[in-house]
Amino acid sequence: MPEQLSIVEADPAEDWTPGKESDECYTPAWILELAARAMGGPIETDPAWSPRSLVRPTAHAWTHHDDGANRPWFGRVWVNPPYSKPDPFMVRASEHAAMGRGPVIALVKLDPTTAWWAIAMRTAHAVVLLRDRVRFLGEYAGGKSGAMFPSAVIVWDCDPFPAFRHTGWVLR
Numbered sequence: 001m002p003e004q005l006s007i008v009e010a011d012p013a014e015d016w017t018p019g020k021e022s023d024e025c026y027t028p029a030w031i032l033e034l035a036a037r038a039m040g041g042p043i044e045t046d047p048a049w050s051p052r053s054l055v056r057p058t059a060h061a062w063t064h065h066d067d068g069a070n071r072p073w074f075g076r077v078w079v080n081p082p083y084s085k086p087d088p089f090m091v092r093a094s095e096h097a098a099m100g101r102g103p104v105i106a107l108v109k110l111d112p113t114t115a116w117w118a119i120a121m122r123t124a125h126a127v128v129l130l131r132d133r134v135r136f137l138g139e140y141a142g143g144k145s146g147a148m149f150p151s152a153v154i155v156w157d158c159d160p161f162p163a164f165r166h167t168g169w170v171l172r
Contacts, residue, residue, distance in 0.1 A: 025136035026053040027080045027107055031153070035078055035105045038155065038163040044075035044102070048082060048089060052138065077104040090116040090154075094123035097156030104157065107134070110150040120154050128153040128160050131168040 032054055036042050042058050047068030049061035055078060062068030069081075069088035073096045081089035086108055093104040110129065111117055121127070130153065133146030153164060161170045 024050060024052070024138055026050065026138045027055065028135060028137055029054050031107060031134070032078070034160075034163040034167065035107075035153070036076075038160045039076040039078075039103045039105060039158050041076055043078040045073045045077045046079065047071060047073060047077070047092070048079050053080075054137070073101065073104075075102040077102060078106075079104065080107040083109050087116040087119075090120045093154070093156055094119060097125075098123060100157075102157065103155070105160070106154045108152055108154060109147075110152040124154045124156055125158070126155040126160050126170055126172045128155070128164045128167065129169045129171065 032043070043055055044057055044059040045062075046053075046055045046057045046060070047062045049055060049057065049063055049068070051063075055061070057078070059074045060072065062071045064082070068079075069092045073092065077093070077096060079089050079093060086106075089106065090108075093106055096102070097104050106120070108117075108120075112121075130151045133149075134151045135146040153160060161172075164170055
């Protein structure tokens with residue numbers, strides 16, 4: 001995978017310090033590597049980015065201060081939206097893909113009982129139901145056994161099967 005360099009200069013000390021009930025958990029490297037492989041290149045935009053994450057977008061990185069769901073998304077988009085409010089990111093991912101602006105891959109809590117899940121399923125090209133619980137990174141990520149809930153990778157405008165086939169069930 002090509003090295004991902006951020007054009008965003010951010011000081012992690014200036015980033016928001018999350019509270020105990022925080023959405024500030026970071027995607028492990030193996031998922032990011034598979035996402036970049038599925039999209040055919042490095043992540044260009046991350047609308048739910050943190051300087052503490054492993055993601056190094058080549059074009060745009062929007063933090064929670066920037067309202068990334070409403071900022072411009074370019075090219076290959078990776079998003080691990082705040083699990084407390086993924087709705088605007090799922091709507092935007094659907095719109096981005098519908099306009100042919102490039103692939104989007106979202107790592108989300110597996111929750112088919114929600115409106116945002118229904119929005120994503122109407123437009124997504126595939127979903128990967130991850131076999132194992134994700135072991136997120138960061139001080140608020142949970143225990144060694146991984147998240148307390150199952151996760152899914154929702155995909156627009158690219159084929160996740162070659163990259164994600166060993167991680168779970170790819171549904172098209």
